[in-house]
Amino acid sequence: MPPTGPALELERLGVRYGATVALADVDLRVEAGEIVALVGPSGCGKSSLLRAVAGLVPAAGDVRAAGRALHELPAHRRGVGVVFQDHALFPHLDVAGNVAFGLVEARASAAVRRARTDAWLTRVGLADRAGDDVDRLSGGERQRVALARTLAPQPPLVLLDEPFASLDPGLRTRLSLEVAGWLRELGSAALFVTHDLDEALAIADRIAVLREGRLVQVAAPHELMARPTDPWTARFVGHENVWEGAEAARLPGAPAAALLLAERARWRAAGGAQADGTAATCVAASPVRDGWRLELEVPTWGARVAWLARPRELLGGCAPRPGTAGILEAPDEAWRRWGDGG
Ligand code: ADP
Numbered sequence: 001m002p003p004t005g006p007a008l009e010l011e012r013l014g015v016r017y018g019a020t021v022a023l024a025d026v027d028l029r030v031e032a033g034e035i036v037a038l039v040g041p042s043g044c045g046k047s048s049l050l051r052a053v054a055g056l057v058p059a060a061g062d063v064r065a066a067g068r069a070l071h072e073l074p075a076h077r078r079g080v081g082v083v084f085q086d087h088a089l090f091p092h093l094d095v096a097g098n099v100a101f102g103l104v105e106a107r108a109s110a111a112v113r114r115a116r117t118d119a120w121l122t123r124v125g126l127a128d129r130a131g132d133d134v135d136r137l138s139g140g141e142r143q144r145v146a147l148a149r150t151l152a153p154q155p156p157l158v159l160l161d162e163p164f165a166s167l168d169p170g171l172r173t174r175l176s177l178e179v180a181g182w183l184r185e186l187g188s189a190a191l192f193v194t195h196d197l198d199e200a201l202a203i204a205d206r207i208a209v210l211r212e213g214r215l216v217q218v219a220a221p222h223e224l225m226a227r228p229t230d231p232w233t234a235r236f237v238g239h240e241n242v243w244e245g246a247e248a249a250r251l252p253g254a255p256a257a258a259l260l261l262a263e264r265a266r267w268r269a270a271g272g273a274q275a276d277g278t279a280a281t282c283v284a285a286s287p288v289r290d291g292w293r294l295e296l297e298v299p300t301w302g303a304r305v306a307w308l309a310r311p312r313e314l315l316g317g318c319a320p321r322p323g324t325a326g327i328l329e330a331p332d333e334a335w336r337r338w339g340d341g342g
Contacts, residue, residue, distance in 0.1 A: 005067045007032045007157045007189030008053065012061035015048040015213075022048040023213045026061070030189050032156070035180060036218075037200035038193045040210035041236070046193040049210070050159045053191065054082050065157055081155035081188070083146055085162040089134040096121060096130040099148045106153040120148040123182065140171050147175075151182055158183065160192035164199070172196075176203055197237060201225070209233055227336060231257045234336070240306040250302045252330075256339025262307045264334035267296055269314075270325045280305065280328035285319035292319040296328055 008030040015023040023045040030036045038046050052059035055075035063070040070078050081102075089098050100117045108116065121127045124144040129137070134145060143163060150158060163179070164172040180203035183190050194200050200207050201221045208218045217229040228234040234242045241260035243251060248258045267280060283304070284295040291310040298305055305328065314320065 009064040013052055014060035015052050015057055021213055026215050030191055033187045033189055034205045035190045037204035037207045039197055039200050044210040045213040046210055047161055050161050050193055054080055054159055081150040081158040083150045083160045083163045085165045089142055089145055095126055095132050095145055098145050099152055102149050102153045116152050120152045124148045140167050154186050155188060158188050158190045162193055234259045253337055255337035259336040261334050265330040267307050267326050267328045269320055270327055277327040277329035280326055282320045282324045283322055
């Protein structure tokens with residue numbers, strides 16, 4: 001079936017539970033074949049959004065998929081693949097039976113069913129477990145069966161709700177990258193919920209940030225990191241150097257709020273050639289994976305800046321001792337400013 005329009009289009013989607021508004025006025029498009037991650041703090045409405053698309057909770061607004069209006073259809077007629085965190089497998093079916101289940105529902109012929117089931121068992125690394133009871137599988141293996149069962153019918157749209165959350169970190173990273181590869185192979189679009197921003201950055205084409213039931217930003221990973229829409233989003237995606245109000249007013253340009261993208265700034269110990277920048281003293285240095293995290297005190301800004309230094313950027317590759325004076329260069333492209341003076 002050739003794709004007709006976006007894989008998913010939400011207009012003014014709203015979900016409420018009694019007096020609780022879980023989701024309000026959400027507009028979102030997922031293009032055919034696109035992987036969109038849905039992130040946000042706990043309770044911001046991520047699961048409610050997915051459940052509304054799947055038809056598992058009543059929702060206001062419009063849900064369209066490939067040109068079809070879904071909101072009037074019951075869950076089983078929406079043609080959307082769904083994988084949840086603790087996806088229940090069918091205990092009375094063996095591993096192959098579980099994978100084949102979706103193909104039976106999709107009315108695939110027996111030959112197609114066998115071929116696809118075999119192909120998926122191989123793909124998820126369970127070809128030699130085809131006849132096993134599912135209760136003999138590990139958590140990671142069960143999740144692979146659930147993914148194979150959902151993806152085998154090649155749904156144009158897949159919804160994944162924290163599908164890797166119960167797995168160990170190593171396994172989790174590997175499986176999430178594999179799943180992204182399978183989705184791209186199939187050309188399936190996906191909307192997946194994760195509380196792990198690194199996972200979202202690694203596999204999503206775009207990331208949608210939800211806050212208290214409203215979408216605050218939808219952007220490609222590098223865009224979200226470099227141009228968060230407001231100070232809240234900047235902090236949510238992990239930026240440390242965010243200032244607002246009186247703190248921001250002391251910064252260059254006196255903005256209402258500001259973000260310093262530390263990776264676009266440079267700090268070096270003072271001395272030698274005349275340096276062009278702002279005096280900044282290292283007040284703390286702690287080891288991190290790729291070098292050191294320095295805390296720099298900048299007296300003219302009345303602020304502290306967190307800065308990640310790779311060993312090659314520092315003299316002798318060593319962390320500077322607290323008290324080391326230096327110069328911080330923060331060119332215009334290192335700043336994101338909001339409001340007055342911006
Ligand atoms: P997230 O997935 O981002 O953690 P949810 O969609 O689960 O958020 O929840 C959004 C809001 O709706 C929260 O305030 C939550 O307490 C509330 N909520 C979720 N499910 C129900 C429910 N079945 N009944 C009542 N309130 C609910």
